[in-house]
Amino acid sequence: MGYVSSLSSTVTAYEPVTTSGEISFSGLGNGTDFSEIIDATIDAESYQLENYESQKAENEYIIDLLEQLSDAIDDFNDTLDDMDELDEFYSMVGTVSDDQVDVDVDGNADVGIHTIIVNQLALQDVWVNTETAYDSEETVVASSATTLSIDFDGETIDIDVAGGTTLEGLVTTINGNVNARDKFEASILDDGDGYYLVLKSTDAGSDNTISITDTGTLTGMSVAGFENTQAGQSAQIKVDGFPTGADDWIERDSNSIDDVVEGIEFNLLSTTDGEAIQVSIDYDTDDMFDTITEFTEELNQIILDIQLLTGRVTEEEDSDEETYTIDSYALDIVYNEMKSILSSSALGFTRYDEDTGGDYYTALSQIGFETDTDEGSDTYGQLILDEDELEEALDNDPAAVAALFAARSEGESDSEGFQVISVIDGVTPAGEHNVEYTVSGGVLVSATIDGQEASIDGWTILGTGSKSKGLYLSVSDEGDGDFEGTARVKQGKIGELSDSLDDVTSSETGTITLLIENYEELVTNLDNQIYNEEKRLDALETSLERRYAALDATLSSYENQSSLLTSLTAQLD
Structure with missing residues (x-):
């Protein structure tokens, strides 16, 4: 696997200037292949270059591992950020005594019982042109250009209609009018015997009413021909007996009401005929249990990642994963800081006392957590959760469990x-x-x-x-x-852990960030050393080629002289 340092681009790769290829050895001297001698010499001299390249690959691999760990911590921190406040950590559930009302609740809701009376539902204002049942949607309703005027909450909106417009085209024209948009809309009603034009306010409520003031020359339409088949009205409710007057109501333009009781959205389905419906709000301890177990699983994965990277544990023998360990004091600090947070009491919490009060739970160990100290265990060093003990703690005081995890910047005086x-x-x-x-x-x-x-x-x-x-x-x-x-x-523990991990992966001063930068600097230095070593080896190769070329020429000269002497001697004989 190849790795490229993010800083390597600052180092210029060395381009060889050796003259090999310009010089050839014929072996005329004594039959010696000087090219093999040069190659062997360069190979022998390349041990330092190979060492530098090996160190570079190793450091780039470490950078890759550290970046993977940093990304994993950031992902875990994103999870923590979604549950590090009580309204995010709390899971609440609402139970309604009858089916005229449904409720949605969030972490801002308080445990308790509310009552609600629904006097009327919010309705949209609907008008139908009952004067004419058209034969089809393609019936032309505007023989010439005209204008349809509609009043919405005191504002007159004029809609220009082109000559030759059909019933379907009129609907498109009305819905495409920029002034009518978000106020009212048109549609076609088919009762089986004919087609009718329908105008309906976009939103419900007594303030969102419409009226037709002028139909121009539209065929089969007149102001009197439109009937208000459903009058727009606002929802009317009483919550917890308020308002107290018999004819006084809380009014809203929607049947989904989320601004009366904090954390509760009432979804009105029908009226209650004057009877109060009971809405009970309680903790959803099952969902809170799932949140805690999700937190535990993701936390243990981060612990395992650091353990593997620092050699505290090793992969199983049959694992296909390549293992590599980093001897880093900085990672030791990160690991130990996490372990300290998980084992210590929550910041600002005080142990509960029957006389003076306090916090019912102050440490994770009180709700079923402990660290696995068995070095032979697959979960050594990780958090072990006793699910029965956690369920008991949630049943006993879910608010205290939530506070232990997600209390944030809550001030109290003793x-x-x-x-x-x-x-x-x-x-x-x-x-x-x-x-x-x-x-x-x-x-x-x-x-x-x-x-x-x-x-x-x-x-x-x-x-x-x-x-x-x-x-x-x-x-x-x-x-x-x-x-x-x-x-x-x-x-709470989530906020404390999240703040600590923010310091680990901070883009400027994070522990892992600085560690990565340190290794990147090492890679850059190695790039420079590789450059210099390649330059040295290239110069050596050039020098050797020249020296052996000279030697080959000398040996060739000697060979020629020897041949000449041999020939002359033979002539003397």
């Missing part, structure tokens, strides 16, 4: 004297922050967070130092004195 107002996602460091402040004369006079001076504004404290930047607190205990407490910024 002190009664101050509260966390906000933190800045991606800026405020996750973990525990020590807060100290002084109140004197009924005024907040100083504050530090993690030993760094903080900004004060009235009764608020803002972390400006590197350890707490963006941590915004509100002091509620205004009594004089020196106070101390802990603010916590919580981050």
Whole structure:
């Protein structure tokens, strides 16, 4: 398999200038084949060139392996990014007590029970020209050019109709009118006895109504001939008893309503005849279980990739995969950092206590995860999941399980004297922050967070130092004195792992990125060494050819002299 360094293009390939091919050896001297001697000499001198080429191929292979690992980590990180916040990680399910309403829920929905009454469905405004049943769609309805005027929500839209237009052509003309687009549309109704022109508002709702104001000279049509067969109206509902007035309703222009209760989309199918339907929202623990197992499988593949690349484990003997290991301190750091994140408590979490509260789950080991320490196992070094224990944890407290994985930039205070107002996602460091402040004369006079001076504004404290930047607190205990407490910024394991992997594959400062650049630099240096060695060998070959050419000429001269002497001696005899 051949590899080409991404930096090799900066090195000019050496072009041989040897004169071989211009010089030939006849072997007239003593029958010696000097070409074979030169080739053997060059081959013997090429050991360093071969060594450089071997090193280059090896380094390019390492680059390829590192790029594959970087791509795999990026793909895994994409998966993490889709589940590193609670509303993304949560899986919720809605159950409806009757079939007049259906619901779709997402991770923003809260567990609980809602009621809904549907007084009326949203309908589109529909008008049919009942004056004339045309014989066919090809019936000409405009003997000459004319204009059809339609009012939509107080706006008059004039539609020019060309002479000779058929019923089907009229539909096309109306639907192609730029001013009518997205407001209303035309179609043809066939009742078996004839064809009728139908006009219908694009959207439902009482604000999306139409009326025909002028039919021009269209054949078989008049303003009075259009009947409003379905009046446009908005959906009317009450949710959780609101609005309270008997004739008061929440109105929407659609039967799919997603802006009344956060995280819930109500799909209205029919009215409820004044009866309240119950909608129950709960965690979909089966889907959350699947999300966690998917996370585990992809994570273990990344762990295995690094193990194979660093020689911690080897491929099975019957595997067709070519194995290669890299002795890299940088990859060791990446591997150990991942293992540390997976085995440690979540940042900013505090162990649950019946009296003081806290987080029910603070580590993956509490919900069924452990690291396989059996070196003879196929899953050595990977996370092993006890599915029964995970199911028990999800049944016991699914919100706590979700928080362990996907809490992100959630600020909490362990002190009664101050509260966390906000933190800045991606800026405020996750973990525990020590807060100290002084109140004197009924005024907040100083504050530090993690030993760094903080900004004060009235009764608020803002972390400006590197350890707490963006941590915004509100002091509620205004009594004089020196106070101390802990603010916590919580981050789940997915976010912590994702942030760490971002540092690994960052395009500028990533651990693997810099490692690849280092090997690419080695390849470039080897290209230069190969160039110089090829140049040296070419010069050597040229020199040898000239020297052996001179030798061959000398031997040939001696041979000629010998022949001459032999001939003269024979004549003397």
